[in-house]
Amino acid sequence: MLSSGSVDANAFKVKRTTVVQGLANPWDIAFINADEALVTEKNGGLKRVNMSTGEVNNIAGLPLDVEHISPTDRRDNSGLFGIALDPDFSRNKYIYLAYSAGLGGLSTTRLIKAKLQRDQLQDIQVLLTAEPFSIDRFHYGGGLVFGVDGKLYLTVGERYFNEIDQPSLPVAQDIQDRRGKIYRINSDGSIPKDNPVLGQKAVPGIYALGIRAAQGLTVHPTRGEIWFTEHGPRQGDEVNVLAAGANYGWPNKTKGRYRNQNYLPKHIEGAVYTDPVWSWSQTVAPTGLTFYSGSEFPHWHGSLFVAGLSAGSLWRLSFQGQQVKAVQQLFVDDPVRLRSIKQSPDGRLYMLTDEINGRILRLDLNKEKGLR
Secondary structure (H helix, E strand, C coil): CCCCCECCHHHHCEEEEEEEEEECCEEEEEECCCCEEEEEECCCEEEEEECCCCCEEECECCCCCECCCCCCCCCCCCCEEEEEECCCHHHHCEEEEEEEEEECCEEEEEEEEEEECCCEEEEEEEEEECCCCECCCCCCEEEEEECCCCCEEEEECCCCCCHHHCCCCCHHHCCCCCCCEEEEECCCCCCCCCCCCCCCCCCCCEEEECCCCCCCEEECCCCCCEEEEECCCECCCEEEECCCCCECCCCCCCCCECCCCCCCCCCCCCCCCCCCCEECCCCCCEEEEEECCCCCCHHHCCCEEEEECCCCCEEEEEEECCEEEEEEECCCCCCCCEEEEEECCCCCEEEEECCCCEEEEEEEECCCCCCC
16 A cells, blocks of 8 residues: 655654765765765855765865855755766766856856866866756756766756746747756767657757756666656656656646646647656655665665655655555654755765755664664
């Protein structure tokens, strides 16, 4: 039977341990090894952190057009977003960063590649700019992950806060518009020859469309498919499996409610929409996600963990194949806004808190209570 109720983490005998603190709204984390990681800060910084000592070092050389969070607008979503290490990072030292790039008061999502040398970024290359630049400061996307195919995947949001402001053909449904899409590119920015063909006028690199505000991307550890989270408008937050050429429906199809009750999207003849694997009836604001394959919590093996901003959510989804069979919310009595959750190379689960004085938290076995 599917369970969607709240479950206190104490029932699972786990606790959260602060291992790093003092980060400015951390957004994403990429592990160099079990002890060292690179962390992006939504407020425009890149840090090298040590999980054993808690030491934090600044990485210099970020592009000058990286935007910072507005101190006056709480809805401002700009900043530094996803980070990914090159599959051959140990040899070539390349990293990939997504961020909101500013241009004369306007902004958009940009993807760069840079070499990390002694805590300094060098040889910066722009791989993708999701033009047009606009005044809207919402729904940039910015999720990054390398697939088992060695290709780099990037989410780009559709940038509108209210769907009533959409053009007649919504941007997420327009193959000539760069917004509201998930991209698949080679590590040098070129387009893979086996990408889906979406039409002669389609923007190069589009892998899927119909995206509203997807942020988190992760790879299934055994099957290799890519999963992603998606923010709904009012409720209707989703977990999806990425498929080549798929249309995830926004704004023509949603599990939630429109912000403007008078909005009616234009019917698109012949469009086929892909349903989510899971959607919530309440607002979760899902961000980062990761599959658990560690050994500390054997009863969680194979579960998908999803971090959320709304009410400080941490969710665990268990499956039979790709079908969700149980959903559980952890730490309901002590919620913390979470931006990301990742598994380290040694199988530990780490979370990033969305706070001005942000922390990296580790899920640990509560040895005082044992493990059931």
